[in-house]
Amino acid sequence: MTSYHPSAMTKEIKEFIDSLLLCSDYSDKVPLRVVDATLGDGGHSEIFLKSGCSVLGIDMDKKAIERAEKRLAKVFQNVDLSQGNLGNFESSFECFQSRHSQIKKMMEKIGWKKCDVVFADLGARLDQLYREDMSFNGSEEADMRFDKNENTLTASEILNSYNEPQLRKIFKESGIKSYRRISNVIVRNRNISSMPCNQLSKILFENGVKRIHPSTKVFMALRREVNKESQELDSLLNSMSEVIELGGIGIFLTWHSIEDRQVKSFYKKMERMGFGESVTKKPIQPSQLEIAKMPQVRSAKLRVFKFNKI
């Protein structure tokens, strides 16, 4: 049996979808159109489909598209029409290998001018983090691209070609306190770029990079740089006011304080500009029960923004 990425905060996310469905403006136009901008294994999309929404899924990783398509086809096969969802509302599911910044193009492809919800569960899936070219125990050279067909620099190439100030910048931006020392270690050991991930990790450890796991934060910073995660998030946030219908919502699930800050300050900016309001004045965090079952969700934060009706 395939083991899927565990989807976090599904109960809380479903409650936001259900309350949108209950809005008078929305009750006559189900199915809601949801763009899942980080499809992954399709766990959240499954919740959206089962709530009667139509879903457009986007993911940079081809593997995610293949796995989610297979998983979600079963939702349509198993649907119980007597339950009053899915079949009744002619929900649809379409997905594409693409990136956040292409959201408008992907919507055009399926004839959506607007959608009602943009959802994103940022970062990486567990199976991506365990990849041999991504994990600090990995036996392969650090590549870290979500889409290996993209003509972008791999983590190895970044380690080998960025000068010291450029390296400092990416580690500092990822909140690493010893960013100076780490950048210096890397520049002094340029040949580490062609080493397997586990050896890179060992060198960092030997040079005193010891917080949490010797290199967790360094590896995350490199993954964020390789996949331009911060720029992609900016682009997705910026598209929202254009693609979301008035009265619709943006739902963002973040795993890192840097991303949470990015989402929070963007919501504030949109409030100031009169686009709508942040529904979650403080981020919603997973329940103690969910944390007990799945400790890795501890750092998750959920923020929702609602767009004004005219």
Ligand SMILES: C[S@@+](CC[C@H](N)C(=O)[O-])C[C@H]1O[C@@H](n2cnc3c(N)ncnc32)[C@H](O)[C@@H]1O
């Ligand atoms: C945390 S996982 C999502 C898991 C999903 N919610 C589920 O329930 O299975 C994040 C996903 O976003 C994808 N991703 C990351 N950055 C992206 C981007 N800029 N555009 C599209 N997909 C991206 C990753 O490949 C990964 O599959």
